[in-house]
Each structure stands twice: as structure tokens, then as C-alpha cells.
Amino acid sequence: MKQGVKIALLGFGTVGQGTVELLTKNLDVIQNRISVPVIVDKIYVRNPDKYSHVALPATAAFVTDYKEILQDSSIDIVVEVMGGTTFARTCIEEAIIAGKHVVTANKDLLAEAGPYLMELATKHHVDLRFEASVAGAIPIIRALYDSFGSNQITEIMGILNGTTNFILSKMSEDGLGYEEVLKEAQDLGYAEADPTSDVEGYDAARKLAILGSIAFNKRIFFEDVSCEGITQIDASDIQFGKEFGYTIKLLGIARETKKGLSLNVHPAFIANTHPLASVRGSFNAVFLRGNGFDEAMFYGRGAGSLPTGSSIVSDVMEVARNVVQGKTGEMKQFYYPQKTMYSSSKIESAYYIRMTVDNSTGVLAKVATKLAEQRISAHSVIQRKADNDTATLAIITSKCPHAYIQNLIDSFNHLRVVREVGSVIRIMVE
Ligand code: NDP
Ligand code: HSE
Helix, strand or coil, X not given: CCCXXXXXXECCCXXXXXXXXXXXXXXXXXXXXXXXXXXXXXXXXXCHHHHXXXXXXXXXXXXXXCHHHHCCCCCCEEEECCCCCCHHHHHHHHHHHCCCEEEECCHHHHHHHHHHHHHHHHHCCCCEECHHXXXXXXXXXXXXXXXXXXXXXXXXXXXXXXXXXXXXXXXXXXXXCHXXXXXXXXXXXCCCCCCHHHHCCHHHHHHHHHHHHHHHCECCCHHHCEECCCCCCCHHXXXXXXXXXXXXXXXXXXXXXXXXXXXXXEEEXXXXXXXXXXXXXXXXXXXXXXXXXXXXXXXXXXXXHHHHHHHHHHHHHHHHHHHHHCCCCCXXXXXXXXXXXXXXXXXXXXXXXXXXXXXXXXXXXXXXXXXXXXXXXXXXXXXXXXXXXXXXXXXXXXXXXXXXXXXXXXXXXXXXXXXXXXXXXXXXXX
């Protein structure tokens, strides 16, 4: 019987420290549940002095050469919490080949190479776990491959990025400015090293690719997801949305129908009564549809040190159980290489359009003519004087394919009375 399961960390930032904190704080709980202690042994960092203020468990020591971890045959599990897709990939591949189990939070890498890494892990009879890579503390990966494994999943819809949800919530509820709230999200450890990933929707797109791969059993990568971020959203859009009875969210939506797979990340207005409207701050939520369980929704903290550490430690515990029992490769996943994509331009939605127009007579008639030419109706319109010369128009349209809206915006841009089309945002009507 093994006396303990030894782990080593690669990286010791927000998530690495949260992982060690939880392992230390819940030492007894964890040991009771898996029957052996989890021992933090080596922690690979570039500059140990940077972390001299953090108390380490007595068993742990910093190393500055990751090979020391790979060459240490007593280490069972490598926890990769550095991020990035080059060095981290090298480390993970080398760890797998060295026969070590791997736990990672690295969605960037998984959305680029997840299926290949899974195959490599299977080939070398080790576990590769990545619950922390999507939706922080929410056990959504486990739910998809395990709890709902008997179902055909048809839809995933979720708030998958804590930083943008935090930003949109604070802008909407406290009237704070975008830059100020982004800085707060960074200080709280929610944002990626380069927050462009968060605000441009890439982080949510990567998470959607990971979820889609497991849910639909296909090789889905980041580039399969069509992606729009929140950088174009203005405080006035949030305000108009409120007047129409909507809340704005950055949504990730993946569907598999007979026509093919569609994977999209974009901001969307949802009715204030929609369950996702109440998901605020750094919280995430994932809504699933399947042909057996029907509907399910998961809610929890989507980012931050301890919430992400919680998922990492759960994975470590699952792998540790396997180590103790001498089993590996429990998460068997087969990814079909073929996939048929359904173009985003064909997906129908209602739209909110905000534009600056001349403050003169006949403008509404000209705008209405363009809508009629595209066979789109305006369900609601708010017109507000901006200054002596201009007015702001906020229009809610009927449902139509995205391609029609693009044509409509092109035609607005050619109208002399339209100064600027400021925002075009989808509205989720069901
Ligand atoms: P941090 O930037 O806080 O920490 C990263 C750590 O990795 C630092 O210790 C850093 O060391 C080290 N590191 C980075 N690159 C290298 C390298 N090339 N060689 C050696 N060490 C390196 O990031 P987080 O902890 O926030 O994120 C870690 C991972 O977890 C990422 O993949 C991220 O996407 C993911 N994640 C993050 C969440 C969060 O809420 N923060 C939630 C879910 C997933 P140094 O100090 O020397 O730079
Ligand atoms: N930057 C990510 C987010 C971290 O804000 O959701 C969690 O994956």
C-alpha cells in the first residue's frame, strides 16, 4: 500500500498557490477521502525569491529546473499551472512520456491540442485531467464525460468567462467604467496574463471548444469557434438594454443538430427573467441539453485562486485514487476526426442595433425602408436626441439570419443620414 501520493507543481501563481492552500487547509478531509495523504513535493518556478513571502508545506521545496521533477521517480502527479502553449506543452508531453499523471488548468493548450494530449496519455497509460480548465470551480467536465455520459448532448450554453462577467456586471450595476473594472478583475486574479484573451472572447471560445469536444465527441479546436468579445460594448448599450428589459452577457453557445455543429461566443442580451441573467460577478454558469436528462444547469465561481484550486485538487484526488488502486486512464475519450460545421451566418437571432443618425425629419422612414428591403421588422425603437445635430436610435429587430443583419448594416452604412452604426448585439429570445 502506498504511503502517500506525491505531486509537483509547474508554476506557482494565482492557481498554483490556491491549489497548495487548499491541499494544506483541507489536508485531513482530503486524506480521509482518498485514504492516503497528498504530499506536495517540488514546485518549479523561475525565480523562487518572488515567492519567498508564501508559506510552503514542510514537504515542499522550489526547484528551478523542471527536469528535476520529471527525473524524480517518486513523483506521481504533475500539476501544470503555468499557462501558455509552448513550454507548458513540452513539459506536459515530457511528463506523460516519463509516466507521470498530469493535471492542468491550461485551456489555451487544451483547445489547441487536447485530443492529441489525451491520446498521448492513453498511449502511456497515465491520466490527464483538466477540470479547472473550464468554468473554474464548476465540475462541468466531469458532468459531461461521466454523469451525463449516457446522453447525446445537443446544446451547451454558458457564461464561461469570469473576467468579462465581472466587468459587465459592474458596468451594469455600479455604472463603473470598463478600464477601471478590468483592472479590478486583474487585481483579483480572474484575468489571464494577457487579458485580451478574456475581453475578446478567446478564453470563452477555448473553453467552449473543450466542452464541445467532450460533449459531441469530435476534435474541436479554438479555430472552430466563431468569436466576438465585449470591447465594442458601450455603457449606452447596457442602459438601452435595461430599458428594453434585458441584461447583457458574454455567452458561449455550442449546438449539434442534423445540419452540423455550431460553436459561437458573442455578447448577447437576455431577458432579465432568464436564469443566466442572475449570474453576476466572477460567477459562471453552464446550461446543458441532452436526450436523456433533458436540461441541467451548473453554477459556481468561474475564476480565482481557491475556486480554481478546488477543481485542480479534485482532479488530483481522482488521480491519486487511481494511483493507490494501480489503475490509470479512466477517462477514455474517443474523438471522431470528422465534423460538419454549420455556418454562424445562417444562425437566426433577434438583434439590437444602436446607431447615431442625423437629427432631422424623415430619418426614421429611411431606416425603416432599409429594414423592409431586408425583410426584417423593427419590434421596438427608442430614439433619443444626442445633440443639436444628431440622435441615437436603438432598434430591436425580428429574428433573422446573421447574414441578413450584415447586409442591413452595410445598407445603413451607405445611408447619408446614418453617421455611425455603434453596436449590433444578438438577443436570445428563447
Ligand atoms: P499566473 O500568471 O498567476 O501564474 C503563472 C505561474 O506560472 C507563475 O508562477 C509563473 O512564474 C509561472 N510561469 C509562467 N510561464 C512560465 C514559464 N515559461 N516557465 C516557468 N514558469 C512559468 O497564472 P494563473 O495562476 O492565473 O493561471 C495559471 C493557469 O491556470 C493558466 O493556464 C490559466 O489560463 C489557468 N486558469 C486560471 C484561472 C484563474 O482564475 N486565474 C482559472 C482557470 C484556469 P513567473 O512568476 O516566473 O512568471
Ligand atoms: N480568465 C479566466 C476567466 C480564468 O476570467 O474566466 C478562469 O478560467
